[in-house]
Amino acid sequence: MGEAMTEVPARAHPHALPLRIAKKYNISNKYFYMDVWPFQAPILYVFDPALSQQVTQEHSLPKFEGLKPFMIHLAGPGDMVSSDGAHWKKWRSIFNPGFAASHLMTLAPFIVDKATIFTQRLTGRAERGEVFRLEEDATRLTVDIIGKLTLDLELDTQESENEMVTAFRDQVHLLPNGGPLEVLKMWQPTGIWKRWRNGRIMRSYIGNVLDQRFAKEAQTANGSAGGKKQRKRAILDLALEGYKSQQEVGGQFKASAGMDTEFREAAIAQIRTFIFAGHDTTSSTICYATYMLQKNPDCLAKIRKEHDDILGPLESTPEAIKNDPHVLNKLEYTLAVIRETLRMWPAASSTRTGEAGYTVRDPKTGEALPSEDMLVWVVHFAQHRHPDIWGNDAHEFHPERFLPENVGKLPEGAWRPFERGPRNCIGQDLALLETKIILALVLRRFSFKPAFDSLEELKNDGSYYSKEEDWKKGKQDIDEEEAYQILLGAAKPREGMPMRVKEML
Numbered sequence: 156m157g158e159a160m161t162e163v164p165a166r167a168h169p170h171a172l173p174l175r176i177a178k179k180y181n182i183s184n185k186y187f188y189m190d191v192w193p194f195q196a197p198i199l200y201v202f203d204p205a206l207s208q209q210v211t212q213e214h215s216l217p218k219f220e221g222l223k224p225f226m227i228h229l230a231g232p233g234d235m236v237s238s239d240g241a242h243w244k245k246w247r248s249i250f251n252p253g254f255a256a257s258h259l260m261t262l263a264p265f266i267v268d269k270a271t272i273f274t275q276r277l278t279g280r281a282e283r284g285e286v287f288r289l290e291e292d293a294t295r296l297t298v299d300i301i302g303k304l305t306l307d308l309e310l311d312t313q314e315s316e317n318e319m320v321t322a323f324r325d326q327v328h329l330l331p332n333g334g335p336l337e338v339l340k341m342w343q344p345t346g347i348w349k350r351w352r353n354g355r356i357m358r359s360y361i362g363n364v365l366d367q368r369f370a371k372e373a374q375t376a377n378g379s380a381g382g383k384k385q386r387k388r389a390i391l392d393l394a395l396e397g398y399k400s401q402q403e404v405g406g407q408f409k410a411s412a413g414m415d416t417e418f419r420e421a422a423i424a425q426i427r428t429f430i431f432a433g434h435d436t437t438s439s440t441i442c443y444a445t446y447m448l449q450k451n452p453d454c455l456a457k458i459r460k461e462h463d464d465i466l467g468p469l470e471s472t473p474e475a476i477k478n479d480p481h482v483l484n485k486l487e488y489t490l491a492v493i494r495e496t497l498r499m500w501p502a503a504s505s506t507r508t509g510e511a512g513y514t515v516r517d518p519k520t521g522e523a524l525p526s527e528d529m530l531v532w533v534v535h536f537a538q539h540r541h542p543d544i545w546g547n548d549a550h551e552f553h554p555e556r557f558l559p560e561n562v563g564k565l566p567e568g569a570w571r572p573f574e575r576g577p578r579n580c581i582g583q584d585l586a587l588l589e590t591k592i593i594l595a596l597v598l599r600r601f602s603f604k605p606a607f608d609s610l611e612e613l614k615n616d617g618s619y620y621s622k623e624e625d626w627k628k629g630k631q632d633i634d635e636e637e638a639y640q641i642l643l644g645a646a647k648p649r650e651g652m653p654m655r656v657k658e659m660l
C-alpha cells in the first residue's frame with residue numbers, strides 16, 4: 156500500500172490505488188485483502204462484477220460503519236446514505252415518488268433556466284479571458300437544482316451567497332478527506348467549533364423551511380387555505396406527507412398537535428443528505444464530461460452534431476427542451492458520453508461492513524472468502540478501468556461502447572457508477588437529466604481549455620482549493636493525467652478543474 160501511495164500524488168483519491176496495487180503485484184483476481192492496522196478495519200477490495208453483485212444485490216451488506224461518523228457532520232444522525240434496515244427502508248419508500256421519471260421531467264424548465272445562468276457566467280469568464288475553476292461554477296448550478304428538488308426553493312447560489320450552502324461546503328472541507336492521518340484533524344479545537352457552527356446553521360435553515368411548510372399544510376388541513384389540493388413532490392413535501400399519513404387518526408390528520416421533534420430531526424437529516432449527495436457528484440461529472448470531450452475532438456464534433464440534429468439551433472434549444480423535455484430521451488450519443496464519463500471518472504463507490512458468517516464466493520474457484528469485521532469496498536474506479544473487463548482500451552474515452560447497437564457487448568454488471576441493488580442511487584435519473592441539459596446548452600456555445608499550467612492565477616481566488624497549500628506539493632499527475640480525482644466528499648477533479656473558455660458565437 157505504502158509503495159503504491161508513493162506513486163500517486165498525496166491528494167489522489169484512494170480509489171485510484173487498488174488497481175495499481177493489483178497490477179504491481181500481479182494479482183490476477185479482481186479482489187484482494189488489505190490490512191491497514193492500526194488505522195481502520197481490514198479492507199476487502201472488490202472490483203469483480205460477479206463479486207460486486209454478490210455483496211450489493213444478492214445479499215446487500217450493511218453500509219460501512221465508518222461512514223456514519225463522516226455523514227453525521229453533513230446530515231445529522233439517521234441519514235439515508237449510511238443507515239440500514241427498517242429506518243432506511245421507510246425513508247427510501249417515502250422519497251421514491253420524488254424521483255419518478257414523470258416528476259423529474261417537470262423540473263426540466265427550471266433546470267434549463269438555471270443552466271442558462273450558468274452559460275451567462277461562462278460568457279463573462281470568456282469575455283474576461285480568465286482562468287477559473289469549472290467545478291466551482293458547476294457546483295453552484297447543481298446546488299440550485301437540488302435546492303429546488305429538496306426544498307422547493309430558489310437558492311440562487313449562482314448569483315448570490317446562501318448561508319446554508321456556504322456552511323455545507325465548508326463542512327465538507329472540515330472532514331478528513333486526505334487519508335488516514337487526517338483523522339487527527341477531527342480533534343483540532345477550531346475544527347470542532349466550526350463543524351458545530353456549520354451544523355447549527357444547516358439545521359436551523361432547513362428546520363425553518365420545514366416549519367413554515369408544515370404551518371401552511373396545517374392551514375390547508377384546517378380548511379382555511381382552501382383551493383384545489385395539488386400533489387407535491389419536493390423531498391420536503393414528501394417527508395411531510397409521510398408524517399401526516401403516520402399521524403392520521405380515523406383518516407384525519409390532527410395538525411394542531413404540531414410536529415413531533417423526532418420526526419422533525421429525522422426529516423432535516425434526510426433533506427441534508429439529499430443536498431449533500433445530490434450536488435457534487437453531478438458537478439464532478441459535468442466537469443469530466445467537458446474535459447474528456449475537449450481531449451477527444453471527434454467525440455465533441457459528434458455530440459455537437461447530435462444537438463444540432465435533434466434540438467435544432469442553439470438559440471432555440473432552451474425553448475425546445477422546455478416545450479418538450481422528452482426530446483432529451485432521443486440524445487443517444489449524449490447519454491453515451493455521460494455513461495462513458497461516469498465509467499472513467501466515477502464520482503462515488505460503495506463501502507459496506509462484512510458480516511459474521513457471511514462469505515463471498517470467488518467467482519472462478521468457488522472458494523469462500525470471509526468478510527467478518529471488514530470494510531468491503533466495491534471500488535467502481537478499479538472495476539471501470541480494468542483491462543480484463545473492458546479491454547486494452549479501458550483507459551480510453553470511447554462513448555460508442557454505450558450506443559444502443561453496442562450495449563449487448565458490454566461486460567455484464569461491470570458499469571455501476573450509481574451502484575446496483577436496493578442501495579443504488581435514488582437520484583441517478585435526475586443526475587442524467589441535468590447533465591444532458593447542461594451539455595446541450597454549453598457545448599455548442601463554448602470551447603474549453605484545461606488550465607492546470609495557470610494555477611498561479613487562482614491562488615488568491617478564495618476557493619477552498621486555493622487555501623490548501625499542501626495539495627500543491629510533490630507529484631501532480633497520475634500516469635501523466637493531471638486532472639486526477641481527489642477525495643472531497645465525492646471524487647472531484649483536482650484543483651476544481653481549472654479551465655479557460657472561449658465563446659464561439
Ligand code: HEM
Pocket residue numbers: 218235236247301304428429432433434436437440501502503504505506572573574577578579580581582583585586
Ligand atoms: C453523477 C451523479 C451521481 C453519482 C455518480 C451517484 C452515485 C451514487 C452511489 C454510488 C450511491 C451508492 C452509495 C453507497 O452504496 O454507499 C448513491 C446513493 C445515493 N445517492 Fe447518488 N449519485 C449521483 C447523484 C445523485 C443525486 C442527484 C442525488 C439526489 C438527488 C443522489 C442521492 C443519493 C442518495 C440519497 C443515495 C442513498 C440511497 C440509498 O441508500 O437508498 N445522488 N449515489
